[in-house]
Amino acid sequence: MELCGNRAAWQVVPDGVTSINLEHVGKRIEQAGYTIGIQNRLCWTFTGPCDLTLYPSGKLLIKSEDRQIAALVAEQHAFTWAHAEG
Numbered sequence: 001m002e003l004c005g006n007r008a009a010w011q012v013v014p015d016g017v018t019s020i021n022l023e024h025v026g027k028r029i030e031q032a033g034y035t036i037g038i039q040n041r042l043c044w045t046f047t048g049p050c051d052l053t054l055y056p057s058g059k060l061l062i063k064s065e066d067r068q069i070a071a072l073v074a075e076q077h078a079f080t081w082a083h084a085e086g
Contacts, residue, residue, distance in 0.1 A: 001062075001074040010062040010070040014082040017058035021084070025054060028084040032076065049073075058082050 002011045026044045030036055034048035046052040050064035050073060060077045062070045 001071060004061070008063060008065045010064070010067075010074065012060045012062065012074040012077050014058050014078040017082045019056055020054075020058045020082055022054065022056055024084040025058075025081050028081045029054065032081075 002013075003009075004011055022039075022041075022044050026036060026039070026046075029046055029052065032048075034046035034052065037045035037047060041056070043056075044054045046054070050062055050066070050069055052063070052073070053061040055061075060074070060082075062073050064070045064073075
């Protein structure tokens with residue numbers, strides 16, 4: 001998990017993941033209690049305990065000033081969501 005320049009967002013790039021199926025991972029995030037916003041081939045956005053932007057590369061941008069919440073979301077993404085299959 002890496003802090004982005006504005007100090008209100010964190011970037012997560014899961015190890016060993018070079019691409020994901022946005023639909024499969026997006027549904028897993030939705031099942032975790034997030035609401036899907038934008039859906040296109042470039043990214044999906046979500047709102048919930050924090051705002052998320054998911055990219056086809058598997059990268060997740062977590063918008064939260066709360067490092068603890070961001071760390072929990074990063075862990076979910078790295079170990080569960082990013083590995084979602086149909």
